[in-house]
Amino acid sequence: MENKNLILIISFIVIVLLAGGFVLLQNQKIAGMQEKDSRLILNNPKIEIIDSEKTESFQYSNGSMPLDCCAEDWQRIRLDKLIGGGQSRLCLFAHPRNNATVNLIYEKIRIKKAISFNTAIADIMVTGQNSPVYIDVYINDVFLERITQLDKRGWFAKDVSTENYENKLADIKLAISSDNNFQRHFCFDTEIID
Structure with a gap:
């Protein structure tokens, strides 16, 4: 049971981090701030x-x-x-x-x-x-x-x-x-x- 709860907590954290990263990336694209290669x-x-x-x-x-x-x-x-x-x-x-x-x-x-x-x-x-x-x-x-x-x-x-x-x-x-x-x-x- 403890392992199941730990897996659920870790899965939730990963989902939150991925969603946050996706939102940040979308906001950068919207703002035209997507970094391009300096070369x-x-x-x-x-x-x-x-x-x-x-x-x-x-x-x-x-x-x-x-x-x-x-x-x-x-x-x-x-x-x-x-x-x-x-x-x-x-x-x-x-x-x-x-x-x-x-x-x-x-x-x-x-x-x-x-x-x-x-x-x-x-x-x-x-x-x-x-x-x-x-x-x-x-x-x-x-x-x-x-x-x-x-x-x-x-x-x-x-x-x-x-x-x-x-x-x-x-x-x-x-x-x-x-x-x-x-x-x-x-x-x-x-x-x-x-």
Whole structure:
């Protein structure tokens, strides 16, 4: 009889704890406070490709745009490994387009003191003569800073200060472009840091 009562009490406690955790999780979702990965490339951004004539929106999930999204594979934004300066890294492959901007929009991200970027162009595409790639960084559509990836081998680090938005939920937009997209096999990693 004592064992039955003990089992009932433990079962009741477990049910209460699970229900409380479920309610807390639902409240966080409702409030838009579900924590996302601080390493932005592991989240699912909205993707917009904007040129002078139109805006195209694409679904991104499970580390890639759909296979049928683009005329050529180099146009598909995806998680990939890229060799920059002889070093291979997991990164988000986001080849710029001629006369267009590629927007990656990460919604409701908890902002800290800075966003840390590591950028590279694939070693096999670097000649020293090609156009740089630009990432314009926005929070809630307010421009913060431009990152310029020159046509050089290697991974290059840059931190963008976000102290004015610290501890807030905000949308981060990364607008990727180039003056000429020839051989711009561009990849980056980025993380929200303290």
